[in-house]
Amino acid sequence: AQSVSQHNHHVILSEAASLELGCNYSYGGTVNLFWYVQYPGQHLQLLLKYFSGDPLVKGIKGFEAEFIKSKFSFNLRKPSVQWSDTAEYFCAVTTAGNNRKLIWGLGTSLAVNP
Amino acid sequence: EAEVAQSPRYKITEKSQAVAFWCDPISGHATLYWYRQILGQGPELLVQFQDESVVDDSQLPKDRFSAERLKGVDSTLKIQPAELGDSAMYLCASSLGRTGTQYFGPGTRLTVL
Numbered sequence: 001a002q003s004v005s006q007h008n009h010h011v012i013l014s015e016a017a018s019l020e021l022g023c024n025y026s027y028g029g030t031v032n033l034f035w036y037v038q039y040p041g042q043h044l045q046l047l048l049k050y051f052s053g054d055p056l057v058k059g060i061k062g063f064e065a066e067f068i069k070s071k072f073s074f075n076l077r078k079p080s081v082q083w084s085d086t087a088e089y090f091c092a093v094t095t096a097g098n099n100r101k102l103i104w105g106l107g108t109s110l111a112v113n114p
Numbered sequence: 115e116a117e118v119a120q121s122p123r124y125k126i127t128e129k130s131q132a133v134a135f136w137c138d139p140i141s142g143h144a145t146l147y148w149y150r151q152i153l154g155q156g157p158e159l160l161v162q163f164q165d166e167s168v169v170d171d172s173q174l175p176k177d178r179f180s181a182e183r184l185k186g187v188d189s190t191l192k193i194q195p196a197e198l199g200d201s202a203m204y205l206c207a208s209s210l211g212r213t214g215t216q217y218f219g220p221g222t223r224l225t226v227l
Contacts, residue, residue, distance in 0.1 A: 004156075034215070044157070044205065044218040090156050100213045101170065104156030 002027045004093050006105035013081055014113050021076040021108050023065075023091035031095050033074040034102070035065055038088040047089075050074065061085070083114045116140045118219035120206050126225045132194035135222045139187070139208030147216060148181055148191050149205040157205055163189060164212060196226045 007022040025031060035047040048059025055067040065076045074091060091105040119138040127133050139146050144165050149157035160179065162170040165186040174181065178197070183189040193200055203223050207216040 032213070036218075043220040044207075046215060046217070049215060092156070094213070101159060101162075102157075102216060104158075107154070107156055109154075 002093070002095055002103050004091055004103050004105040006089075006091050006108050008108045009106065010109045010111075012111045012113065015083055016080050017112075019076070019078040019081045019085070019110070021089055021091075021110070023074045023076065023105060024072050025074070025091075025093045025103070026072065027093065027095045029096055031093050032100075033065070033067060034092040034094075035059065035063070035074075035076050036090045036092060038090070038107075040087065044090070047076070081110075081112050083112050086110060086112045118206055118208050118217055120219035120222055122222055123220060124223050124225075126227065127196050128227050129198055130195040132192065133196050133224065134193075135191045135204050135206075135224075137189045137191070137206030137219060139189075139206070140217055143208035143210055143214075143217075144186070145209045145212050145214065146183055146189050147207040147209075148189070149207065151203040151205055151221070153203075160191070162212075169212070193224075196224075198226050200224060201226045 003026050005024045033050040036044045037047045038044050047063050048057050050057045050067045058064045063078050067074050088107050090107045092102045094100045121136050146163040148160045151157045160174045161181045163183045166183050181191045203221045205221045206219045209216045
């Protein structure tokens with residue numbers, strides 16, 4: 001069965017530190033990849049997405065992610081985090097093999113200390 | 115910026131009671147989704163509509179849950195009777211088509227006592 005793994009369940013950083021959140025998926029075919037963020041008390045928001053083209057995708061608020069097909073990965077990065085980046089981050093994938101249903105990772109809780 | 119609307123934002127009910135949640139998708143979005151999210155986990159798809167038709171309800175507990183989208187616009191999710199294990203956040207999302215990016219509403223947090 002297709003699945004999405006987020007390796008870091010809880011991450012704690014200080015402001016200005018660099019961030020990388022891992023995401024791996026299990027599917028050999030064409031995929032669409034997403035990172036969503038959920039700030040405390042707010043709804044899920046799309047950070048960035050990859051459908052095709054340049055594997056380095058830039059999203060909102062200074063986030064970027066790189067699709068590495070050979071590693072089945074779509075890691076999220078930010079060079080310098082802020083306290084306001086404290087949130088839950090979800091990686092999700094759709095594949096042609098499951099009728100384009102979003103398959104979600106369990107999420108990574110990021111806490112940024114001021 | 116257009117948003118997905120949901121109401122109520124919070125609902126507290128006693129077990130065995132009926133509850134209903136409402137969702138109004140972004141205008142023009144043909145595909146509507148209902149998800150359940152338990153704290154610390156990713157959303158779980160309950161039902162997906164394409165216009166007024168259900169295209170996926172494989173994870174919907176049909177003995178107690180029902181969903182409708184009669185005119186292909188807004189949608190209602192109902193639970194009857196509610197059980198303690200139904201306490202969760204219920205999210206609605208919409209997209210232009212079945213392969214489009216999904217946009218989420220604020221959710222309804224349900225507490226069953």
